[in-house]
Amino acid sequence: AQSVAQPEDQVNVAEGNPLTVKCTYSVSGNPYLFWYVQYPNRGLQFLLKYITGDNLVKGSYGFEAEFNKSQTSFHLKKPSALVSDSALYFCAVSLAGTALIFGKGTTLSVSS
Amino acid sequence: DADVTQTPRNRITKTGKRIMLECSQTKGHDRMYWYRQDPGLGLRLIYYSFDVKDINKGEISDGYSVSRQAQAKFSLSLESAIPNQTALYFCATSKGQGAVEKLFFGSGTQLSVL
Numbered sequence: 001a002q003s004v005a006q007p008e009d010q011v012n013v014a015e016g017n018p019l020t021v022k023c024t025y026s027v028s029g030n031p032y033l034f035w036y037v038q039y040p041n042r043g044l045q046f047l048l049k050y051i052t053g054d055n056l057v058k059g060s061y062g063f064e065a066e067f068n069k070s071q072t073s074f075h076l077k078k079p080s081a082l083v084s085d086s087a088l089y090f091c092a093v094s095l096a097g098t099a100l101i102f103g104k105g106t107t108l109s110v111s112s
Numbered sequence: 113d114a115d116v117t118q119t120p121r122n123r124i125t126k127t128g129k130r131i132m133l134e135c136s137q138t139k140g141h142d143r144m145y146w147y148r149q150d151p152g153l154g155l156r157l158i159y160y161s162f163d164v165k166d167i168n169k170g171e172i173s174d175g176y177s178v179s180r181q182a183q184a185k186f187s188l189s190l191e192s193a194i195p196n197q198t199a200l201y202f203c204a205t206s207k208g209q210g211a212v213e214k215l216f217f218g219s220g221t222q223l224s225v226l
Contacts, residue, residue: 006154009152032211032212032213034214034215036215042219043202043217043218043219043220044155044202044204044215044217045217046214046215046216049213049214051211051213090154090155094211094212095211096210096211097211097212098212099145099157099160099168099170099212100145100157100212100215101157101171102147102154102155102156102157103154104152104153104154105154105155
């Protein structure tokens, strides 16, 4: 069975600073990895995915994530945070032919 | 615009009542999913369906049932609601064939069981 861990409930960063939201996964096979964002009172929106290929994946709103197979991690990053990035972020994993399993989420708070 | 629509948006019910949450989509996707969101627990998969004749249990299917009435419709039922089923419920869809890729979510149904 696959699982995802987001070790931080909350990440605080000042506007303009780089941000990292951590994700580690556990699967028996080649993982498909995703990041989604949820703004207040909204459904989830897709940010980016890793299926295969280049370990550095670029997504929406200037976000990127790096797949690290040896550390079983898929951390979300952005070089310069914006206040508008404040939201709840979910990492998710799936295997071929299975549904996505989500982590518990990390609240990102960007202060001005 | 093609969309994923959940009804109702909010529902308050009493313990022991039967309730149905409905999801319809105009995206033409084969795959549909039901998740519930609880604070601190993230999203947990309840049931999913990869086509009209396919139904699969997720992480937390006990106390729930589903019906895939058509490609575009996927309903979630609580046969006898209990308070710990109070949560925000999301329906999602994705394209068929191969690995699951991008999910498209509805706006959610906030369910309160008293």
